[in-house]
Amino acid sequence: MPVGTQATVKTLTPEELARAGAEIIVCNTYHLYLRPGHERVRRLGGLHSFMGWDGCILTDSGGFQVYSLAALSRVSDDGAEFQSHVDGSRHFFTPELVMQVQAALGSDIAMCLDECPAYPVSRERAEQALERTSVWAGRCRQAAGPGQTVFGIVQGATYLDLRRRSADELVALDFPGYALGGLCLGEPSELTYELAAAVKERLPGGKPSYLMGAGYPEDIIAAVGQGIDMFDCVLPTRNGRTGAAFTATGALAIRNARFADDPEPLDPGCGCYTCLKFSRAYLRHLFIAGEALGPKLLTLHNVWFFQALMRGIRQSIADGKWREWSREFLARYGAEGPSGRAGPEDRTKEE
Amino acid sequence: MPVGTQATVKTLTPEELARAGAEIIVCNTYHLYLRPGHERVRRLGGLHSFMGWDGCILTDSGGFQVYSLAALSRVSDDGAEFQSHVDGSRHFFTPELVMQVQAALGSDIAMCLDECPAYPVSRERAEQALERTSVWAGRCRQAAGPGQTVFGIVQGATYLDLRRRSADELVALDFPGYALGGLCLGEPSELTYELAAAVKERLPGGKPSYLMGAGYPEDIIAAVGQGIDMFDCVLPTRNGRTGAAFTATGALAIRNARFADDPEPLDPGCGCYTCLKFSRAYLRHLFIAGEALGPKLLTLHNVWFFQALMRGIRQSIADGKWREWSREFLARYGAEGPSGRAGPEDRTKEE
Numbered sequence: 001m002p003v004g005t006q007a008t009v010k011t012l013t014p015e016e017l018a019r020a021g022a023e024i025i026v027c028n029t030y031h032l033y034l035r036p037g038h039e040r041v042r043r044l045g046g047l048h049s050f051m052g053w054d055g056c057i058l059t060d061s062g063g064f065q066v067y068s069l070a071a072l073s074r075v076s077d078d079g080a081e082f083q084s085h086v087d088g089s090r091h092f093f094t095p096e097l098v099m100q101v102q103a104a105l106g107s108d109i110a111m112c113l114d115e116c117p118a119y120p121v122s123r124e125r126a127e128q129a130l131e132r133t134s135v136w137a138g139r140c141r142q143a144a145g146p147g148q149t150v151f152g153i154v155q156g157a158t159y160l161d162l163r164r165r166s167a168d169e170l171v172a173l174d175f176p177g178y179a180l181g182g183l184c185l186g187e188p189s190e191l192t193y194e195l196a197a198a199v200k201e202r203l204p205g206g207k208p209s210y211l212m213g214a215g216y217p218e219d220i221i222a223a224v225g226q227g228i229d230m231f232d233c234v235l236p237t238r239n240g241r242t243g244a245a246f247t248a249t250g251a252l253a254i255r256n257a258r259f260a261d262d263p264e265p266l267d268p269g270c271g272c273y274t275c276l277k278f279s280r281a282y283l284r285h286l287f288i289a290g291e292a293l294g295p296k297l298l299t300l301h302n303v304w305f306f307q308a309l310m311r312g313i314r315q316s317i318a319d320g321k322w323r324e325w326s327r328e329f330l331a332r333y334g335a336e337g338p339s340g341r342a343g344p345e346d347r348t349k350e351e
Numbered sequence: 352m353p354v355g356t357q358a359t360v361k362t363l364t365p366e367e368l369a370r371a372g373a374e375i376i377v378c379n380t381y382h383l384y385l386r387p388g389h390e391r392v393r394r395l396g397g398l399h400s401f402m403g404w405d406g407c408i409l410t411d412s413g414g415f416q417v418y419s420l421a422a423l424s425r426v427s428d429d430g431a432e433f434q435s436h437v438d439g440s441r442h443f444f445t446p447e448l449v450m451q452v453q454a455a456l457g458s459d460i461a462m463c464l465d466e467c468p469a470y471p472v473s474r475e476r477a478e479q480a481l482e483r484t485s486v487w488a489g490r491c492r493q494a495a496g497p498g499q500t501v502f503g504i505v506q507g508a509t510y511l512d513l514r515r516r517s518a519d520e521l522v523a524l525d526f527p528g529y530a531l532g533g534l535c536l537g538e539p540s541e542l543t544y545e546l547a548a549a550v551k552e553r554l555p556g557g558k559p560s561y562l563m564g565a566g567y568p569e570d571i572i573a574a575v576g577q578g579i580d581m582f583d584c585v586l587p588t589r590n591g592r593t594g595a596a597f598t599a600t601g602a603l604a605i606r607n608a609r610f611a612d613d614p615e616p617l618d619p620g621c622g623c624y625t626c627l628k629f630s631r632a633y634l635r636h637l638f639i640a641g642e643a644l645g646p647k648l649l650t651l652h653n654v655w656f657f658q659a660l661m662r663g664i665r666q667s668i669a670d671g672k673w674r675e676w677s678r679e680f681l682a683r684y685g686a687e688g689p690s691g692r693a694g695p696e697d698r699t700k701e702e
Contacts, residue, residue, distance in 0.1 A: 007636065011643045036636040042630050044614055052628040261396055277403040281395050284385040285358065292362045292643060
């Protein structure tokens with residue numbers, strides 16, 4: 001899911017997003033509550049109409065942003081009090097308010113308010129956040145409107161038993177889908193995969209699972225190998241804006257002088273508008289000259305790349321060729337992975 | 352002609368540009384000579400291929416930029432020595448080099464190197480620049496490649512007799528088209544129109560004339576009334592990026608708080624993608640939130656607006672209804688104009 005925090009996937013029109021193959025995007029409750037305001041969005045016909053996006057929208061609850069972006073004043077069992085990162089104004093998020101905000105936005109999938117500690121965190125803090133997250137999940141489930149699809153968010157930091165306990169407590173509340181929160185925050189990838197696998201084992205098989213904040217192609221492939229279905233990450237858009245393109249053979253920094261005369265597209269096998277129309281030399285020129293079209297064309301390509309990756313994954317599973325497909329993808333991608341990650345066989349061992 | 356100085360009309364893809372109705376754009380010899388370099392562009396197949404634009408391209412000669420952007424060291428009858436605004440490197444533009452650069456770029460219309468003094472300028476300096484411009488025009492005509500279409504540039508600052516003399520000297524060289532340079536630099540609009548009319552009288556009727564740097568809708572309409580055919584200006588793109596939209600009833604500053612809840616499109620009568628898909632409230636949100644999609648959507652709209660303006664002008668002339676059409680356009684546009692400009696009837700008196 002491409003990330004459209006402020007009701008826009010940065011630099012892209014909804015039309016371009018759809019042409020890249022995106023079917024669902026992630027917007028953010030915290031950001032839209034603060035600006036332009038959820039009641040304003042409701043008055044303007046809801047988020048789909050407001051931003052001109054006909055596809056699905058999942059809204060993150062804002063739990064993560066309250067802890068990462070806002071100046072957090074106080075968190076209690078009631079909710080989280082915080083200061084806006086925009087204008088310093090004070091606000092209080094309760095599970096009920098967060099459901100109301102998401103109902104006003106009219107997202108297709110709403111997320112529970114969770115408490116999401118940073119990495120690393122003590123077992124004691126992790127346990128406290130887990131317990132609060134479970135209580136809040138119950139209140140969110142209760143507060144959800146009749147048509148609102150709500151996902152629970154599993155916490156428990158990097159503690160296997162806490163992750164299992166959190167999953168069990170949420171499953172008892174019977175959500176239509178489950179997310180793994182508080183991961184992809186800088187912990188070793190192997191640990192992410194291990195925790196994801198442990199959680200996945202406790203989740204009901206027929207319901208979607210969502211690894212929040214993942215990630216790199218190798219992370220997505222590893223997590224899919226463990227049965228995870230949904231992903232969101234700012235990588236395609238953020239890296240696109242800074243000049244890093246994902247290609248079938250790995251990442252590429254377009255500002256590099258070696259591309260100055262390169263007539264090839266970013267990724268010769270790619271079918272996106274950027275690759276069909278422009279050379280690396282032109283894209284490099286746009287970045288060097290500080291032209292807005294550069295970040296936009298790389299974002300477009302990167303979003304296409306991840307959508308194509310997910311299509312490839314789905315097709316290979318449907319064809320019963322997941323193991324070979326993922327091994328070949330990773331071999332071509334050349335992602336040995338940082339700091340001694342295991343190879344592709346191990347990553348997909350939970351398949 | 353939308354302006355695509357650095358081989359990109361800022362924020363727009365060539366596809367969007369074509370959908371907005373643009374048939375010809377202006378790129379800049381000075382900028383592209385410095386970065387990415389004209390020989391590089393030639394190696395990559397020429398400017399059309401490089402930037403993925405199938406329409407026509409007019410390249411400005413860089414005369415104006417040498418005087419306005421570069422740290423100018425020395426201008427002589429031979430040419431202009433200047434320091435790059437990008438990296439401080441030293442360069443020397445001669446009429447011959449400027450023709451070679453434009454040939455390497457492969458533009459459809461190349462402009463002569465001219466000497467373009469700032470406004471205001473003494474009669475003595477204006478005369479010197481005029482004479483040099485005429486000599487250089489002859490050398491450009493001589494240096495032009497076999498297939499190169501070259502326009503002469505009339506100088507003479509704000510002196511009617513010098514403008515006439517410059518026009519006469521260029522017409523003697525028999526160019527396929529003529530531009531009016533050194534105008535739209537801050538002089539009163541009435542003076543621009545008067546000088547344009549005086550020049551236009553001396554130009555051969557069957558060849559295109561081009562008022563460089565114009566302009567606002569009322570300026571374009573006034574100049575068309577005096578027989579000018581072509582225009583370029585950064586207004587649609589620059590104003591779009593800063594949040595100013597052109598509409599049938601005048602300009603609109605999208606950041607204004609009164610648009611916060613406005614469900615209407617920028618211009619209810621407009622058929623552009625921005626107006627078909629988005630409300631003023633959403634566009635305002637994008638600008639307030641600092642989202643790149645905002646400047647892009649307003650640029651798209653503004654380019655469409657000026658293309659629609661030119662289509663309207665052409666159609667009204669073809670229908671023999673130019674006078675009524677332009678009067679109605681200006682009345683609706685509400686452009687009383689700054690500092691006591693005359694009304695629409697006077698502006699079109701030369702028709």
